[in-house]
Amino acid sequence: MERRAYIPQETARRLSLYLRMLRRLRQEKVRIVSSDQIRRFLNVSSVQFRKDLSYFGEFGKRGVGYDVELLAKEIGKILGTDVLHEIILVGVGRLGSALLEYPGFLEFNLKISEAFDRNTRKVGKVCGGVRIRHMRALRQVIKKRNLRIAVLSVPVEFAQEVAEELVSCGIKAILNFAPVNLVLEGDVFVSNADMASELESLVYKLKQKNNNYSLTKKRSIVI
Amino acid sequence: MERRAYIPQETARRLSLYLRMLRRLRQEKVRIVSSDQIRRFLNVSSVQFRKDLSYFGEFGKRGVGYDVELLAKEIGKILGTDVLHEIILVGVGRLGSALLEYPGFLEFNLKISEAFDRNTRKVGKVCGGVRIRHMRALRQVIKKRNLRIAVLSVPVEFAQEVAEELVSCGIKAILNFAPVNLVLEGDVFVSNADMASELESLVYKLKQKNNNYSLTKKRSIVI
DNA sequence: TATAGATTGTTAATTGTTTCACAAGTATAC
DNA sequence: GTATACTTGTGAAACAATTAACAATCTATA
Numbered sequence: 001m002e003r004r005a006y007i008p009q010e011t012a013r014r015l016s017l018y019l020r021m022l023r024r025l026r027q028e029k030v031r032i033v034s035s036d037q038i039r040r041f042l043n044v045s046s047v048q049f050r051k052d053l054s055y056f057g058e059f060g061k062r063g064v065g066y067d068v069e070l071l072a073k074e075i076g077k078i079l080g081t082d083v084l085h086e087i088i089l090v091g092v093g094r095l096g097s098a099l100l101e102y103p104g105f106l107e108f109n110l111k112i113s114e115a116f117d118r119n120t121r122k123v124g125k126v127c128g129g130v131r132i133r134h135m136r137a138l139r140q141v142i143k144k145r146n147l148r149i150a151v152l153s154v155p156v157e158f159a160q161e162v163a164e165e166l167v168s169c170g171i172k173a174i175l176n177f178a179p180v181n182l183v184l185e186g187d188v189f190v191s192n193a194d195m196a197s198e199l200e201s202l203v204y205k206l207k208q209k210n211n212n213y214s215l216t217k218k219r220s221i222v223i
Numbered sequence: 224m225e226r227r228a229y230i231p232q233e234t235a236r237r238l239s240l241y242l243r244m245l246r247r248l249r250q251e252k253v254r255i256v257s258s259d260q261i262r263r264f265l266n267v268s269s270v271q272f273r274k275d276l277s278y279f280g281e282f283g284k285r286g287v288g289y290d291v292e293l294l295a296k297e298i299g300k301i302l303g304t305d306v307l308h309e310i311i312l313v314g315v316g317r318l319g320s321a322l323l324e325y326p327g328f329l330e331f332n333l334k335i336s337e338a339f340d341r342n343t344r345k346v347g348k349v350c351g352g353v354r355i356r357h358m359r360a361l362r363q364v365i366k367k368r369n370l371r372i373a374v375l376s377v378p379v380e381f382a383q384e385v386a387e388e389l390v391s392c393g394i395k396a397i398l399n400f401a402p403v404n405l406v407l408e409g410d411v412f413v414s415n416a417d418m419a420s421e422l423e424s425l426v427y428k429l430k431q432k433n434n435n436y437s438l439t440k441k442r443s444i445v446i
Numbered sequence: 447t448a449t450a451g452a453t454t455g456t457t458a459a460t461t462g463t464t465t466c467a468c469a470a471g472t473a474t475a476c
Numbered sequence: 477g478t479a480t481a482c483t484t485g486t487g488a489a490a491c492a493a494t495t496a497a498c499a500a501t502c503t504a505t506a
Binding site: 257258259269273274276277281282283284285286287288289 | 452454
Binding site: 007012013016020024040041085087097099105107148180181187191194195196197198201206208 | 230235236238239240243244263264265266301302303304308310317318320321322324325327328330331333371372374379395396397398402403404406410412414416418419420421422423424425426427428429430431432
């Protein structure tokens with residue numbers, strides 16, 4: 001097959017779910033897994049799983065299944081988790097400090113290695129193993145360490161301006177926790193972790209169900 | 224047009240973004256807005272916006288635009304934010320307490336009105352205006368207050384069992400912050416707020432861009 | 447009251463994603 | 477060795493979502 005002509009966005013999103021599942025299986029000493037087992041664990045159809053993998057190569061053995069160890073390694077390579085990625089976090093409020101202590105990032109070889117806040121009372125303190133710096137140091141640190149990815153957890157009213165500053169410092173990807181759509185110039189990827197909107201979607205679905213309106217299926221995931 | 228034959232999932236997701244934008248405009252005393260202005264604010268094409276609304280009715284005036292006040296009210300009705308929805312939160316760890324204090328939920332008329340934890344040292348304390356109860360009280364409170372929606376922020380190793388308990392108590396929608404896919408029986412909506420996976424997707428996109436592989440567009444807002 | 451410019455609402459075409467159907471390969475039992 | 481039961485990989489079909497194209501309608505103005 002002609003690989004990588006283009007990869008469906010949705011496929012890319014699912015790869016990290018696969019990887020996490022495989023890692024868990026590996027931990028439990030499972031050696032072989034079939035696409036049908038994956039379906040049961042992840043609510044992704046077995047064909048979907050196989051099709052997703054097919055964009056990158058052939059990793060299974062017909063009649064048998066997939067070698068957990070091997071497949072985890074391959075997906076890791078595809079996603080780039082074989083290399084440690086250093087991230088910065090801007091805004092060490094309640095959410096920000098929760099994120100600094102969040103253990104889940106390591107799973108994908110992601111590490112928040114710098115944190116910034118403009119509150120001088122927070123500066124110098126250590127949270128999640130990271131010493132908080134003042135916003136003034138932002139540009140210098142980003143440039144010096146050549147960082148590309150930022151988590152933005154400042155109050156909503158500052159999100160836009162801080163995001164612009166991040167971009168001007170060379171940041172190329174932002175995970176935004178502020179409930180606002182960032183409008184940015186240049187080639188920056190922005191992903192919104194919009195908790196309120198996510199919850200609202202659930203409320204809406206419940207309402208629809210009760211009213212017997214129908215939604216198309218697909219996706220239940222997400223931020 | 225035959226309204227509401229079915230509503231695209233994505234349309235439902237976008238409605239809350241529209242509502243937030245409209246509220247902000249209303250606050251700024253803007254009376255009229257065109258779909259083209261919305262495009263500039265939200266990175267959603269003007270046709271997309273109009274198409275989305277068209278599933279529910281005709282809310283604009285040709286040659287003019289949309290009445291901000293009126294449209295906000297209509298979308299609010301569609302989404303169900305005209306009524307207060309009470310939510311419970313389970314797991315008052317670092318992330319849980321950040322969520323309890325998160326002001327963004329009110330925007331959609333959502334209120335975390337009960338919080339539970341199994342750590343007796345936390346029980347009785349007040350966080351974000353909510354007194355934390357012991358997990359033992361879970362069933363009784365849910366039944367008594369007839370609650371339907373839960374935010375799950377317990378450690379990943381307990382997520383599955385707690386989720387099952389929630390469902391057995393009558394919960395119909397769960398916003399899950401644990402990095403695991405919940406497998407649940409019955410008609411429950413689960414939405415995963417998967418921060419690590421979200422960040423991982425950004426890393427992947429950056430990598431693709433540098434390698435000049437192409438992804439299809441859509442979602443996740445590339446500016 | 448006719449005309450120009452603006453903007454919505456909608457059908458049709460296009461693009462993107464999932465699912466179907468099945469060929470091809472592997473393991474096991476006899 | 478052959479039959480049987482699995483399981484993967486994939487082209488084609490079906491389905492879903494977005495975008496293009498344009499008719500309908502409104503406002504302002506001469």
